[in-house]
Amino acid sequence: MSFLLTLLAASVAFYFIIYYSFYRGLRCTSQAKLHGKTAIVTGSNTGIGKATALDLAKRGARVILACRSRERAEAAVYDIRRESGNNQVLFMPLDLSSLQSVRDFVKTFLKTEPRLDFLINNAGVMGGGRTQEGFGMEFGVNHLGHFLLTLLLLERLKQSAPSRVVTVSSMVHLLGHIDFKLLESTKDLVQGDRNTLKNLQVYAHSKLCNVLFTRELANRLEGTNVSCFCLHPGLVQTEMGRYLGCADDSCFYSVESCSSWTQKGALRPLCTALFRRDWSLSVAAGETGTNEKKPEPSVCN
Template identity: 70%
Template sequence: MHLDLASLKSVQSFAETFLKTEPRLDILINNAGVMGLGCTEEGFGVAFGVNHLGHFLLTSLLLERLKQCGPSRVVTVAALLHRLGTIDFSLLTSQKDLVSGQSTWDSFQAYCNSKLCNVLFTRELSNKLEGTSVSCYCLHPGVIYTELGRSMSLWLQLLMMPFAKLFFLSPEGGSQTTLYCALQEGIEPLSGRYFSNCALQQVGVKARDDALAKKLWEVSERLSGLS
């Protein structure tokens, strides 16, 4: 099914089609990730719009089906770089983004910010799912050799390529923690937590802020048209 997370209309359309045609949803893996400049269809910064807001809306629209099919899981691919992330709600309101510029550094910072959003989203989702048969997890998959930076400048891609080939994980290796969170039996009591290398890990200080997670959820509901 066609799904473009850079378009909230596409997310809505996908969810409607899915709910009409698929009777079950047991595992939802929020895996899309972009790093680069530009905007989504609705004018959000591309990293915030795709990595967080598109996934937020998709999960929200499919949540009832996940509850009906429990025990079920939501797995969101975050990153270790969430530790460098920040959330400026006034900037988000005024510029529809979590960074103010369009430089290569802004692109990197926007990615870090979106990954912090992923971890906070999982934390608040876990609170909202308490008492249901749906659990949720987020994770750092490792540093993987993929096309994540395909929208970055050519010189930066060429600079990174030798390092990527030598030191980065293959997509197969980088999928292991995602598969662990999706399939490992008995981790339901760890709902809302963060994993790396198929093991529970501590998140950064900002990612443990329940008030920040709650506010991000409320703002995301408004920005995605759910409230």
């Protein structure tokens, strides 16, 4: 009997830990208004990107949805405008698997937009294939595309300072490594035929590229008032499962009860990166947004 009571008490305690850690806490309570500010969010027609774009729009920012699919992006623009009441939400085509598309996007943006306050590198893929330039798809989209996009927009970010570059990475970067000889010879981060395990491995490698890029960029931009953040959003429900052969994300359902499962859950680290004012570049560089550093309570509760 005592064992059952102990087990019951432990179960209740575990429930409250999960509830307060993952659900009740996943609210961005910052009251910051962003009228007059402009943000680019890549991969913003669904999931983390769309939720982030919506949050920015609700705060009054001008939000550019940088996406590959016009149909899905325009549907997201409609949804975000309707829910936020902000008509300053626009779609600009961007295919991160094509470096020429990245250059075309930047050319259009610089012609039409006088400022850039937030660049949020959110888009990501997992799976095989090659980019238009022949690079492995994960390396090309998750890293190279965002790398070029950021570099081409740096001057506008500096002109609009204080500004921020936020790159969505993952804790799986801890499992990643970069074989530069392999990369030079194959234009990819793995070799041989792909399977689910290799897809996960190359995804981890690409996320490590994100972290290393953010650290180096932060060092080079020190003193410019352009802040750089790299963060882990937590386990959230996105469409990433389609790259693992799970069109309905069913391969992730078994962990639903202990995951940051709503798109709004992704806003906690993003909100911290966007609005926290007391992080120096040296602290923020490459920060993964985990609980190793507690978010400011007034910003993210």
